[in-house]
Amino acid sequence: MIPPRIFDVRRKQQEAEKVVINKSSRLIAWQCGVHLLPISTTIAILWINFQGFYIGVDFPGLTSSDTTVLMLLQLSAKIHEIMIVASLSQIILHIVRHELLYGDGVPLGLIGSGLSFSNFEFYFRKDFYGSLAYLCCSKKRMKRTGFVLLLIVSGITAIIAGPASAVLLVPKPQAYPAGQTDFYLNGTSGQFWPEDLSGDMPELTALCSPSVSALRDVCPAGGYSSLWQRWSGINYKDLLGNDIPTFAKDLSGSRFYWPVHSPASRVPPLYALGDPRSANESIQPYTWLVQAHAASSILLEQVTKDWWKAVLASMDVVPSQVDDRSIRASALSAFAAVRCTGPQNLSTESKSMYFPAVERRWDWGENLEFDVGGVLNASSSSNLRFRWVQLPDRFGTVSSGAIVELPWVKHGDSRIVVGCSAQTGWVPTTLRTDSYTFWSGWYPYGIFFGERSPRWTPPSADQVLSPTNGRIAIGDIWLDMLTPPAPPVPGMNISWPASTIEAILASAGAGSLSENQDHAIQTEEWEKEDRATGGGRRRLLEAIISSVLADGLSRSGSHRVFTMPENESDNAIAMYQPRHDFNQQILRGRSALEVPAGDASTYTVLRSSMQLSGYAFRASLPKYLATTVLLAHAVLASFHMLWLIIRRRVSRSWDSIAELLALAQNSHPPDKALQNTGGGISHLRTYATIANIRIRSRPENSDRGHVELIFEEPVGQAGENILPNNEIEPVVLEDLHEMLGESSGAQTSMQSSWTFPVDSRKAQLNQTINLHGHSESTDNLIPRRRAKIEEASLVRIGIAYS
Template identity: 25%
Template sequence: MASRRTWTWPPTTTKPGFKETQGPKFSPLRSGEGENTQAHSQLENPQSRSETEETQTHSSVEHDPNGSEGEDHQSHDDEEDAGSCSQGPGPLKVESSKHETPSTGLGKLFHSLRLDTVYLFSQEIRGHSVVEEKKVAMLGDMRSACYVSLLHILPTTASIMLLVLNWKGYYIGDELQGPVGQDGLRFLGLQFAAKMLELLAMASLSTILFALIRSRLIYETLPFGAMTTGFDFNNISLLWSKEFVATCGATTFSSSRIKTLLVSTIVVFTILGATIGPSAAVASQPVLRNWLGGGTVFWLNATSQELWPSNLDGVGLPDLPCTSSQNSSCFPPNYSLLASEMLSFWPFPSSVSADGGTVARLMPEKASIAGRYSIHTLEARFIGPFIYRPYLTSATTPSAAVADALSQVARYWNNANTHQCSVGKTCFHYYNDIFYTVNALQPLTFVRCSASDINATVQFPRLDQGIGKYPLVNYSSTTIGSLQWFDAATSNGTNPGLSWVELPAADFGRASVGAAVALPGTKSKTGEDGGQIFACTIDARWANATATISFLGGPMIVSGTPTGWLGGTQYLLDSTGLPLWPQVTIAPAWAESVSSIVTDSSESVFTSLCNSLGRQGNISKAISPINAVEAILAVMITDGLARTSSLATILGSLKGLDKGEWIYEFLPKDSVFGTGGSAFNYTYQQGDQSTKFELITAVNGYGYGVTAAPLLSTLVLLIYCLIATIYVVHSICFARMTSSSWTSITELVALAANSTPSSVLKNTGAGIATLGILKQPVKISVIDNRLQMVFDDREDADEIIQDELYG
């Protein structure tokens, strides 16, 4: 790179063979050197250059009689050496090398965007020399203010896009958009984009904080400890640093409002610096979850008391008994399903066992119960020789009427969604699974039995004392438990027998009904292997649950269990002192209808289930027969309760069936996610014998929406956007002033090096150990025509002038 030459005085070198002179002499300088010298000032000011030229000529004549000769030689030497300057009687002519400075518009743009390195590197590649010139500390230029605003546009725009995306909602599908099976790379790309947003936002916040600190340093004073907060605000430890503590304790602010503004800004910016990165990462990542996909309100033509009666008297179920001649109102023989899918797997003893009986026993805890338009799943948990041992044998299943309605309405939703996708409107085209749910009551039954011998006093357990507290209470009947009753119930010891009894609340507390079971022995009616009598207490409830159909779990298969149904929730009371789950009082006549004779062989449901236990044909041969009886009674009563008002149907027809108005009622209307409307044209009237339900559809897939983590993340981004927008508007519309000075540690050190040392900083060369130094007020002022850090109130310090060049 070509060197620059300037005048130096007095001369410092002579060429060999020539007499030393005191005339003007040229000295080569590297680019950027000597710009504050007198000669450089002469190049900038033609008038000053002429005066200097006359002074130098006069001085040469006085001190060197042969000056003209030396001058001629020097001029000749310079022409050979550099050819850049000439000395003669005419005006001085200078040919400086080309150079570009950051004062150009392109340089200002790159400087405002913190891209000085890019600009300087491009100048180096082009062979241009960038020299340090005087600079303007405060620019009152609208263009420069706009340049600085560009730094905030990209992170603010990206943040706003994430805000809109999460708050308005956007559904993607079962995986991210793009090639199938490449979600890992796409998530990695989103992480990189979030990191870039974090870096841009931090640069934006840094610019804003520097603007506040710079304005305090120029127009007022600032505690010395607060000067570097613009470099440290992205470190949370700043909040307990000695610099921040000193700033909070300083009393040199012009007003408490200024101090509050500065301290609060530092706190907010530090918190943003610590949270904006994770917030950007969370807000940019789509969430895999169940998104609300619509639904509808519908009504069944039965009252809540008909669907979930609190008292079941002698009136039997409308669809029982079911004989081999089926009709439209009759259910399939569910007892056979319970037997084949659940009870037939009850463990039984074996004389030959490969594991020696050490392997824990298991059995199915679910069975499918057929309805008219759906299948509802019965779930149970049994006491017995199993891994899982609940406090009480229990069983539950959704009500048949609710399951049928849910299955029907779910198919309507699927048709509506398919139609919207086919016409190119907003829909849920791709998904991992779809869940259709209805909140409703469903039966839940608890059973516990106690064993006694024939002709012994029968004792029923009391179940309302809490978990694990089931005291036995004597039954006053003289018939139940006698040998005559046993023979009649078991057909002289050939089949299991069952009698339903009422348990008075005064003695047995809250109980739905009692069951006395006569179990014949394996060899004879009496003796070692003789029969047994089980006294069983049944506690039936209507429990709050959510009936659900899962698309992958099988269309039309309804399942659901109450929350905490195995943990003693049945003992909880509501605010009125009544049971949280209403209890059902069952009359023996109604219970008898559940176990009525339903086969051509004149065999009751109870007997058939007992004979199916473990595929042994005899319940007495099974392991733990008393627990097997508890299991049979639990599933029988639960299945019977689920059939109450099973013929209830949906009221009304689909709205605008010919025009498809019902389609828009099933899907979210005003947003991407949400509940639906009312797809049926039925309107409830006072006194109608009907019950209201609501189908809620949830689609499992990736999407953006308002959930807990994205909500907090978007709030952080919203705060940043507000701060950046307020700053940009204030800079362009009101202040119309900007500056990019002292935005790096190097520039701040350069300012300190150019400042006159102050006694305030005595003994701080190796560090600062007291808060008093950090509380000292500091200001940037003009002294000796250059900017300096001033600690003392000096009379020769001048205010910085807008658009003025300073060295």
């Protein structure tokens, strides 16, 4: 309980003499404690940030309001800032005190710097920049410069310590790294991302015969059922507004975004992303799609399942505390770009039609004529028909051509055909989960078109393009597996033996022109609709062909992932063997799977990484910058503690404005140094006047001295030599006329140096000295010889002074 009279200001107690400098272990420990508390807090904050700590979607168990917790953390950051400023203040006060007592002195403007350094305005006041003149007037320039730099560094640290602490102490919703590992594909990169599909493929042919290719998830036609569902009933007049998620463009940078599912669900949903042709063909004259690589997605899904178990078991979080989970890996994904011509009237006798050509690497050029007499069926048909066609090298980097043949004119001898050219390849992408619905499938993100493979080399005049120069070479065997006879799909109403792509085109209404006997009327109808929809029919054809090609390519090599690819109920994955310490290794970002035995050239290595979204502490660039601020204080404070422990000189004097005022009030006023400064200071040089603290003897007590603030006095004109710090200008009788001014009969008042502060027992405040006649009261005060009035000495350790 506080004594009732401790705050009684009416109590009169005499101030005792004070020990200015001592070796008190308790006081040293106290001043070290001022540093240890903010340093310990800094270490704890840095450890939790650089070690990493995931909190979750909110702050469980603390309070029902996240805002309240964040406000408390902001308050904690402010308290940390106050501790840092107090610590820096101790350092500067110690140095100022040391320089005043034992050093080279401190300029007037910096005497109170230990209390003003944390104020940004201080560095733009005369107190600070006026004091800088003392840097160039001494041989100890480096020492003084170091002190000024310390002031500046301490000031910057104090000013931004609060924001720096808040950056580190207040968490924010962010992506928190939660593990990574390598995983292995059972095959070479050429088997998973082939560049030549034009030859015999016995391994794939044995597994994906035309009768099962559309029913087996690892075959080129494995996505047929999902694509049919996707395109069924699509309105070509408003293709871009049909079931396109509103967030698709934000996720993929495109306007196409949909998942492609697989029959047996061994392959996770593979999202297709892309953009349709533009109504203004000078901007984009083709339609393109990219679809995630199936084999990489299968392994990535299995890693994710095991990783999530590790998170729940080792990170002490519950699913409800996780805002979002994101897993990703860099891999090549299938790319397909298609451009189609407008409607062409083709009669029974016609043998040629036009297809778009590709110039150089990527530029779509003019439509070129090509003889298709050996491809098309000349017999009339009331059904839509589709044919792949191998285009020659003069069409550029085209992987394959395609012919869409609409139903023949009723009772006529012609039909409308459309020629399409497709270019395929592999593009570097990042496979990742859907950011909105975790584990709904994998989609390619951050697509790099400039690094596509196969690579393209400009041909010379006499050079023929190789099958894989800038394109994937596709042959008839693979195309037959891509578009086999269509198996029945629930809801499908097709009366003829259509291929998978014919079934998709028919369900999308690609051949829905009026059965007019005049093919010119059909062509006019098509072109009229294209003008109204910006090329809607061609855009639909291009999108469907692109989706079929991209889906087929994306499944390349996926059969090698499973130990028994032909057994659709067997999900065993080849080359997938978790280590015994899988949980610890994957969360630490180390390889958590056993490296496959055998030659490294027989398998492909990919790397996956995982993130959790929510409140978390983790290292980042802003936190690295904030760390430098807190470490700057920690280094300064550590050196100061070391100094205190080694030197064992500590003091608590003059650490407030009140104590500095009391010291100044009890000190002898300088004669010239601070002349005419009672109403303020105008000259910058005055702030550079050097001050020291010394002990002056007092007549009434020869054993104990009096602590005073002493300023260096100029001997002559401004800028001339300055007196030594430990001496006072001697007062000489012959100099009194010069000091006080000589005038016959004049009387001048002079304050006796030893009578300040006022001591009524020794002398009156002012004594009049008649320079031409001695008064009785002052005669004995005038020195008879040249001598110092008094000697100033250094403060001694452990001695109490008044």
